[in-house]
Amino acid sequence: MNPAIPDILTSLDFVLIEFTLEFQEPFDLDEARMLRLRRDLRSAALLTLGDDESFSALFDPPLAEDPVALKRYQRPGPSFVLRPDPRRCGYYDSGDCLQMTVLFWGRGIQFIRHFAQTMQTLGKSGLNRGEGCYDLLQVGARELSGNAICLWSGGGWPERFAPPVASVAWWLDSLAVLDNQAVLEFVTPARLLSAGRPLFRPTFANLFPFILRRVSSMVHAHCGGADIVPDARALQEIAQGVETLSNDLLWRDWRTLESEKGAQEIGGVSGRLELCGAGLAEIGWLLRLGSLLHLGKGAAYGAGCYRLDS
Secondary structure, three states: OOOOOOHHHHHOEEEEEEEEEEEOOOEEEOHHHHOOOHHHHHHHHHHHHOOOHHHHHHHOOOOOOOHHHHHHOOOOOOOEEEEOOHHHOEEEOOOOEEEEEEEEEHHHHHHHHHHHHHHHHHHHHOOEOOEOOEEEEEEEEEOOOOOEEEEEOOOOOOOOOOOOOEEHHHHHHOOOOOOOEEEEEEEEEEEOEEOOEEOOOOOHHHHHHHHHHHHHHHHHHHOOOOOOOOOHHHHHHHHHOOEEEEEOOEEEEEEEEEEOOEEEEEEEEEEEEEEEOOOHHHHHHHHHHHHHHOOOEOHHHOOOOEEEEO
16 A cells, blocks of 8 residues: 555545436536535435434534534535536436436445435425426446446335445555646636635645645544544645646636625636645645545535546
């Protein structure tokens, strides 16, 4: 195993699940709609699961009870992450199918069936504000090798799904080490707020604390209280030594929020960073995990997804 990967990551797991939706009416899926599933998905979950442990575990994990952990970690996000593909945006006619990929993290793996039932309920009301009604045709899993496995294709629900589970350490070890150069490119806009204000043109130094907080809080909340960053200051010092060869990150508006106070543009950071430096090899595992879990506001629902290439 790559010596830069912390040993504790051998005990962390995730699963990639693919939901196949068959639209029952025409639906125009643009990027704004693709990233606005939070309200409708939560409503469907409340209708399906009620005030059950599965709802809180998936959608509303509790704050840490330990006062030290409460101060150290940010509020934990849901134990799943929607993995949107902007290439799948477009017009869908009745009968057309859409595949949605969702990552389940740590403890969230045991609640995949509950999420699938929620997706089935959501189909009756539609993906966005009553539009985009669909039937859930299939629930499958994707192995890291690329092989697809069918877990459900109609009928009664199994008591528990048994998808192929990926070890975080094994996944990291299967990827190329980030030696001296890397490209970080956002697939979906990242809504990054600092002191309540958007970061319109962040640098790598601005981004790294978001990655550090997101990954460490998701591990602590959903992986048995594990602490993967015992010395955050040391990692931040390494990150400060990473150089930026080019930075074309810019804020891009992607929808207008209407309210009683007027219209407000809502968007996020898009673009790419070219990075270099020996420190990339030491913090590469953390950057990779950030690419699984996304960054910023709405990360669980598809925002802030980025690719990392060596």
